[in-house]
Structure formats: C-alpha cells, structure tokens
Amino acid sequence: MHSLIPLLRPDRRQPLHLPVHGRGRALPPALKRLLRQAPGSWDLPELPEIGGPLESEGAVAESQTQLASVLGVAGCWFGVNGATGLLQAALSALAGPGQAVLLPRNAHRSLIAACVMGGIRPVFLPVPFLSDRGHPGAMSEPCLEQALMALPSIPEAIVAAVLVHPTYHGYASDPTPLIAALHRCGLPVLVDEAHGTHFAFSGGEDLPRSSLHAGADLVVHSLHKSAPGLGQTAVLWLQGMRVSSEAVQASLLRFQTSSPSALLLASCEATLHWMLTSSWERLLQRRLQEAHQIAARLRAAGLPLGSSDDPLRLILVTAEQGMSGLDADAWFMQRGLIAELPEPLCLTFCLGLASQRGLAQRMQQLWRKLQLSQPCSGRLEPLLVPPLETSSTPELLPALAVRAQACELSLQDSGGRIAAEMICPYPPGIPLLIPGERIESDRLEWLLSQHRRWPALVPGKVKVLAEEPQVQLG
Ligand SMILES: Cc1ncc(COP(=O)(O)O)c(C=O)c1O
Structure with missing residues (x-):
C-alpha cells in the first residue's frame, strides 16, 4: 500500500513554494x-x-x-x-x-x-x-x-x-x-x-x-x-x-x-x-516583470504586501488583517494556493520560475473572501524584538552541550538553565536558541512570547543541562 506516491501525482493546486521550477514547468x-x-x-x-x-x-x-x-x-x-x-x-x-x-x-x-x-x-x-x-x-x-x-x-x-x-x-x-x-x-x-x-x-x-x-x-x-x-x-x-x-x-x-x-x-x-x-535570461526577465505586475495589482487592490529585495518573493503581512500567517496558510491551502513560509505575522509565497498567469486575480478574489469570512478585529501585535542586540557566544560549546546529561523542562521553568538542544521553528530553520546558551530571563520572556505565537513549531518545553558544567568554555 502506498501513501506517498499518490501525493506526488499532478494536481490542480497552484505551487507557490520551493522548489522554484513549479512542479516541473520551469525545469531546464x-x-x-x-x-x-x-x-x-x-x-x-x-x-x-x-x-x-x-x-x-x-x-x-x-x-x-x-x-x-x-x-x-x-x-x-x-x-x-x-x-x-x-x-x-x-x-x-x-x-x-x-x-x-x-x-x-x-x-x-x-x-x-x-x-x-x-x-x-x-x-x-x-x-x-x-x-x-x-x-x-x-x-x-x-x-x-x-x-x-x-x-x-x-x-x-x-x-x-x-x-x-x-x-x-x-x-x-x-x-x-x-x-x-x-x-x-x-x-x-x-x-x-x-x-x-x-x-x-x-x-x-x-x-x-x-x-x-x-x-x-x-x-x-x-x-x-x-x-x-x-x-x-x-x-x-x-x-x-x-x-x-x-x-x-x-x-x-x-x-x-x-x-x-x-x-x-x-x-x-x-x-x-x-x-x-x-533563453534563461529572457525567462528570468519575464518572470521578474510578471512578479512586479502581480505585486502592483495586489497592492492596488489593498492586499498588505511587505517589500522584499527579491521580486520573486511575495510577503503577505496577514497581521494587518488580524490573522496569523499560519491560519492564513491553512485557509489558502484549502483553496488551492500552496504558500512557502507561514509565520505568526506573515505568509510568504515564492513565485518561482514558472508563469503565474492569473495569480493576481485569483489571490485578490481569495483575499476578498477571506476578509468577508474573517472580518478584521484589529492588527495583530508585533512580535517582541529578541534580546540579541549584541554579539554573543554560547556559554558552553554546542558540541558539549548536546552531549551533556540533560533533562526536559517546561519552557516556563527553564530560566537560568543552559540549553542542551536547539529551539528552531522549521521553516524557516532559523534557531531561536542554541545548545550551550544560557536562558537568561529576557531570553526566556522572548522564547515564551514566540511559543505563544506559534506553539506547534516552538514547543513549550526544552532540554537543558541536568547540572551546571564543571568546565566553563567562554
Ligand atoms: C538560508 C538557508 N540556507 C540553507 C538552507 C538549506 O537548504 P537545503 O534545504 O537545500 O539543504 C535553507 C533551507 O531552508 C535556508 O533557508
């Protein structure tokens, strides 16, 4: 019995995710x-x-x-x-x-x-x-x-x-x-x-x-x-x-x-x-032009698009509609648009290298439907700025921290302890906490705020060193 293979068959959903070849259409x-x-x-x-x-x-x-x-x-x-x-x-x-x-x-x-x-x-x-x-x-x-x-x-x-x-x-x-x-x-x-x-x-x-x-x-x-x-x-x-x-x-x-x-x-x-x-250069220029047109039409129609330096990435700031990017992702997915990167305040689409003709109209229609079905009750709160404004290094080498004796604590109780694992929502795969870093109180507050905003990807627990390290390496 197969469970993966049927999922790889072509379907009618619009791929706005990686890989950028658009399910084969733009392969070399x-x-x-x-x-x-x-x-x-x-x-x-x-x-x-x-x-x-x-x-x-x-x-x-x-x-x-x-x-x-x-x-x-x-x-x-x-x-x-x-x-x-x-x-x-x-x-x-x-x-x-x-x-x-x-x-x-x-x-x-x-x-x-x-x-x-x-x-x-x-x-x-x-x-x-x-x-x-x-x-x-x-x-x-x-x-x-x-x-x-x-x-x-x-x-x-x-x-x-x-x-x-x-x-x-x-x-x-x-x-x-x-x-x-x-x-x-x-x-x-x-x-x-x-x-x-x-x-x-x-x-x-x-x-x-x-x-x-x-x-x-x-x-x-x-x-x-x-x-x-x-x-x-x-x-x-x-x-x-x-x-x-x-x-x-x-x-x-x-x-x-x-x-x-x-x-x-x-x-x-x-x-x-x-x-x-x-022929590649012509294709790229066509895609960039199309991407500019899509973004201009969506902005003109009132969609909250954030700017990016790469025209092929569309950042929909769903927070403006009072909605998390994670909820918006599920909503668009059910209606056939598959995005790349859902986050608490945004949903990022990759336009990729295959033509996205008709996308601006489809997105506009879906956005209007979404607005009607989920009326905005105010913009979502911004995320806390991480307390990482200065250069820093983990207190213990990550190689040692992941191998040390560890215990699992609720995030709430982990203040002052040294992390034995990474906390890293995926995607995007950018760690919020590194093995070997001490969870100081401001860091803890920030991690808890991240956990509240995407609990499925930032778990409410963390492995920490069971004991303070004997050898300090920093
Ligand atoms: C910035 C960055 N570097 C590296 C990678 C790893 O790439 P790959 O998935 O091709 O191994 C990713 C994956 O998302 C990424 O976002």
Whole structure:
C-alpha cells in the first residue's frame, strides 16, 4: 500500500513554494528531455566516464571545471544533499575544534549543526529584526561594523565568517562592504546564498548583487530554491587565495555521500549550463516583470504586501488583517494556493520560475473572501524584538552541550538553565536558541512570547543541562 506516491501525482493546486521550477514547468530543457527517457535509465553509479564531484576525471569534473572557468572562479562542486550539505562541508573546511566562526543570528540550522559536528564555537552577530513582520532583516553595514567592534572575548581564535545573503524572505543589502569589512579583519567569508542563485545569473539591474561578484571566498547556491533544478541540488563556488581547494575537497569527502545520484548531478549541470544562456535570461526577465505586475495589482487592490529585495518573493503581512500567517496558510491551502513560509505575522509565497498567469486575480478574489469570512478585529501585535542586540557566544560549546546529561523542562521553568538542544521553528530553520546558551530571563520572556505565537513549531518545553558544567568554555 502506498501513501506517498499518490501525493506526488499532478494536481490542480497552484505551487507557490520551493522548489522554484513549479512542479516541473520551469525545469531546464535538457533535464526535461532526460526525464522523458525510460524510467531509471539515468540512475547510474560513478562510472569512469561519469565520475563525481570529487573525481578528477569524467563528465562531472569536466562540467565543474568549465563552469568555474566561465564564472572566473577557482572551484566549483555540485552537491546532492542540498545547500545543507555544502554549507556544512564549507564551514568545516574553514574551522575545526578549538576554533571559532562569526555567524549571523539568522544563520540556518545546518550551520549550527556543522558547529556541533566540528566542535566549532559560533560567535553570533546580531541582525536587524522587523518586529511588525516578526522575522530578521538583512545584515547591514553599520550593524556589522558595530558588532565587529564589540566582539566578546573568547578563548578560541576566530578563523572565518559567514553571511546569509539574501534571507529566506529575499531581504538583501549590498554584500560588498560586508565582505570587505570581514576581509579587513583577516577572515575568509562563506556566504549562504541559498536563496540568491539567480542574483549571480542575471544580466539585469533588478536584483541585488551576488556575493560571488562581491568578493566572497566561498558561496553556496541552492539550485532548487532560487534556480530551476531538482530538490536537493546545490553548488559550492570557491574564489581567491584565502581558502585552499584541497581543504574544501577534503571536507567534502568527509560529508558527501559515496553514491551521488547521477540524476541530481545531471540536474546541477543542466541547471547551471542553462542559466548561462540567453533563453534563461529572457525567462528570468519575464518572470521578474510578471512578479512586479502581480505585486502592483495586489497592492492596488489593498492586499498588505511587505517589500522584499527579491521580486520573486511575495510577503503577505496577514497581521494587518488580524490573522496569523499560519491560519492564513491553512485557509489558502484549502483553496488551492500552496504558500512557502507561514509565520505568526506573515505568509510568504515564492513565485518561482514558472508563469503565474492569473495569480493576481485569483489571490485578490481569495483575499476578498477571506476578509468577508474573517472580518478584521484589529492588527495583530508585533512580535517582541529578541534580546540579541549584541554579539554573543554560547556559554558552553554546542558540541558539549548536546552531549551533556540533560533533562526536559517546561519552557516556563527553564530560566537560568543552559540549553542542551536547539529551539528552531522549521521553516524557516532559523534557531531561536542554541545548545550551550544560557536562558537568561529576557531570553526566556522572548522564547515564551514566540511559543505563544506559534506553539506547534516552538514547543513549550526544552532540554537543558541536568547540572551546571564543571568546565566553563567562554
Ligand atoms: C538560508 C538557508 N540556507 C540553507 C538552507 C538549506 O537548504 P537545503 O534545504 O537545500 O539543504 C535553507 C533551507 O531552508 C535556508 O533557508
């Protein structure tokens, strides 16, 4: 008896979620052709002529080398375990046990996992918080400069820095001065550009600058969140002299599967090759134009759209209608519109790369229906700003905290204790609490407020260390 397979059949619901290929409509032409071959014929191992991301011979190596050369960078590696796998490999190439890295507070949970696995100390940099939307904004230059001047004193050497550009919601500032400031501190910079692959493959002026063109040393692109490839595909780029290709290779070898899927590798190749063609550029420009038109029509019709630096992300600030994004999500889902990211104050839709003709009208109609069925009784309260305005580091190394003896407490009773686990609503996968952090009273108040706003995703309990640690590491 199957329970998953029937759910994968085409249906009439409108996909406004990731992957951005819109259930196949915007897949690269070469990949569509491949998928029309006899089922399974493409499922091959690393035969000599095919190779893999870490082989020096074979088609994959050739593609990676060609792409690196076309983009003018030193290295390119395809990834089949999402941006997650490549971010973890990249971070572990930069830092190891006894070392520290600068991470923005809105870092994805995969980077925290890399710190746990690698015994790395994260030193968090604050990012602006948009309390009327209830989520982080983009790191700004003043914010970074201020944070760098006020770094906590820690025993470990800080050896690298990470930036997230753009955020899940498409917020972005110019990465050039941020990367330059970190380079002035002598730090190599890894950029999580999972949501901004299209920034690097756009000839137009409409999108923010890619960190690949702004001097980042390592950049991870998701090829399904912001490029038209299959789920799980991603690419890692290396440039400059600060990070060695050998260190990246060795790290990938530790993290990568020994049987990478030929289909997913073909998807990486087809996606990146297609994104270098003029037909891709035309498609992207059409989608951006369509996205602007959709947003303009929805704004004109009175829908509360928040601005984003990526026109392909539509942020509906449902709080203005007195409704949480989680409730709005369920409401739209029942009526055939599947959004990407429900949160307490907003619902974010990904327009993606397939045409969304008719969407503005459909959304307007649904919004009117929603207003009639759920009359607004006032705007929802903004979310509390997190008490994370300064740089900080967990009191105990996350690698030690997750392995220490722990007990589970209700969140209410966890004040003053050290967290033994992460609290992280998913999506968006941005942790609210990191293993090893002490739950001070202002943090507790904020976590409780988060729990009240999305109880299903921010549980009312947490694992904490059973005893105070004997060895203080910070
Ligand atoms: C900012 C960011 N980075 C990395 C990832 C991980 O990407 P993947 O799901 O492709 O592993 C995500 C996933 O949501 C993300 O939002």
